[in-house]
Amino acid sequence: MEHLIINLFQAFTGLLVDLGLPPVLAEVALLIVKWGIIIAIITLNVLILIWLERKISGFFQERLGPNRLGPFGVFQTIADTLKLMTKEDIVPSAADKLIFKTAPMFFIVVSVLLYTVLPMGKDLQVLDLNVGVLFFISIGSLSTIALLMAGWGSNNKWSLMGAVRSVAQMISYAIPLAFSLLGVVMITGSLNLQDIVEAQKNIWFIILQPIAFITYFISATAELNRGPFDMPEAEQELTGGAYTEYTGMRWALFFLAEYTNLVAVSALMATVFLGGWQGPWLPSWLWIIIKTYGIILVFFWVKWTFPRIRMDHLMSFSWKFLVPVTLANILLTGAGIYFFQWIGWC
Amino acid sequence: MAMDTEKITEELKNRFHDKITLQEDKFILKFLVEKDELLNVMGVLKETYGFNHLANVTSVDYGEEFELVYHLYSIPENHKICIKTRTPRNSAQVDSLFGIWPTADWQEREVYDLMGITFKGHPNLVRVLLPDDFTGHPLRKDFVMKG
């Protein structure tokens, strides 16, 4: 199957070159086609995920979840999206119009960009970057800017406060996030995501780096503003998060971006810790889907079980606990690599 | 330890003479106290007899006079006593018990809000249940209910 897709791509570029297009432009055209596919995948994913989250949370709480529209309520998300699209688009008169309107677009663009380096199968990704992991982490951190734009552009004291809290949270947890991946990078010796998948041929990194898996999971939950770390969002009960002044489709874009981020981060975890697209019998793209959704289900599980962490506990947890733990993990990994090289295992 | 009602009655009578009158009630030991001695009586009840729980502060409109009713309990001995005082309708003012029991704060505010009795020495005597711009005191018998 993978070969089929790769052959299709090559046939496509070949056709364009034959029609007289210079090869560079043919590659660009292929890139546009690939991005179209990615966006289709993302949209489909988000539609499924929103429905899945509501059904699963209902299952945890012994209630039904959506069950009216379509069999098992599968059309609920479509109905909600249609509703949001038809809502009045209110832009506060005192808001900074440019920043206010571009914040959600910026957020979703950043989230979609994360898919550039994700391997979706054997040799299937948009770009095989040699600095894949670095690209992922740095682009991921850009979403803090989007939040700050939303808070500032709203010209609302509470939005700004909520946005500032969100940004503080995301910056604090970006550090353990990056450090957790460093152990894997040290063992592989490369930042290239395909190399990392290849390096897990014999043993998955979750077994070699269990602490890094857990700290990455926790940091990712905080980065996604999800689960027990959704205090900046839940502020809507109290003051108002960064999204207060947004209505209709703009608001929907923020949440779509969050779900997009969720899938991207889970796919990264599957790639880096669970062996990526490797697996027997089933095709590689199916394996990555299964592993990604497995991790997404764990994210849901954590969110619907735990209460929210208070803001000051959140910050002290990151700086006083996670950062030292991830640093210790790096130290141990380095010592381990040196030790195993010395005794000749690798 | 059960409350020695006779001992308390005697001691209070000795202390406050005719400012305090024993009233008949088959449920609880009840005294009617002169308005100006209220603070002193309450202070004595709290300090000497250990009535640390001011359970209930309320008021009744008897036409010419308002009557204030206080129910006091002691934790943990669980003695109980009821003190009443009266104030004339056209100058309804009583000393506030906030200094002795902070729980009198909102309870007296409610009496002021609904009955219109003011409390001297209350730190924050504003309406508590009705809107701030409400005129009148509904629990008074002459309050006209519309609708």
Added chain:
Amino acid sequence: MFEADIYTVNVGPVHPSTHGGLHAEAVMSGEIIQDVIVHLGYVHRSVEKIAESKTYQQFTPYTARLDYLATNLPVLGYCQTVEKLLGIEVPERVEYIRVIMAELSRIASHQIAISATGIDLGATTGLMYGMRDRERIMDIFSMTGGQRLLSSYIRIGGVAEDIPDGFISAVTSFVKDIPKMMREYDGLMTGNEIWQARMKGVGILSKEDAISYGVTGPNLRASGVPYDIRKAEPYGIYDRFDFEIPVGCVGDSLDRWNVRIAEIGESGRIIKQALVNMPDGEIKAKVPKVIKPEAGMEVYHRIESSKGELGYYIVSDGGTKPYRLHVRAPSFINLMVLPVICRGGVFQDIITNIATLDPILGESDR
């Protein structure tokens, strides 16, 4: 140069939780609360004035609307007050039935407190667990009197009708499941790290403050004072039952939470004993058709409601309607202590403190 501003943040009156219309204005300096100003009156329905124009029997349903989450308790308090005024003694069977209904209401009320605290702190699943278990009590209530939420079962002089078939088995099976429910609440919420971090040491109410501010009920017991009206001044037949009073140590939110869960267990014990010892007999005492207590009689009767000391003060002038009726509402007085326990804390603690004080605005505003 960098001085924290003083600003106010409003919590409520439209509050996404089941407390009712509570408006708390938090005066903050930076992240620390300096003061909380509570504005009440959003649910004020002038119940005390209405009482003066209704006969004693007509007023009974109004009392159920006071504390609408544990309705048998205020109705029980009112009926016992009127019975005291008239000097009526109710039959034995009625006393036992009333105890069972009252304790079931207490459990239902505490379950709402648990659910509301859960959702206020973010554990939405906790809300669902409490509500699911409470549904069983609602089904039991609808068996007797036909009403799920607002009870119309306890009347002056007795109960409306005898308990139907199936009541005893439903109550027995519910009581048997109580330890399992308590374990589930503890497992999901109490033992959780995050839960402990958000509740431990938050909103400490000292013993002296609790007594001097007139706080009663689980809040008082959580502060370390073992005072329960069912034991201190037993009403009805509560002196015949063997039960403990759960008491906290420090008076923080975690203690208030734990006391409520433990009280569910104790109520289960009382119900079990009541079921075993319930005799047969009449279900209504001889009450005159037109209730006219003696002129000049007045009484203050109090019961241990799920929120605290619920007292009724009735003055009679010999007519068919009370001359004056006053409700001593525990939530009204418990809320007085909210500024005291919030000062010096962080903003999110206001939510935790309101949830664990468990006010009910219908009773607080009357």
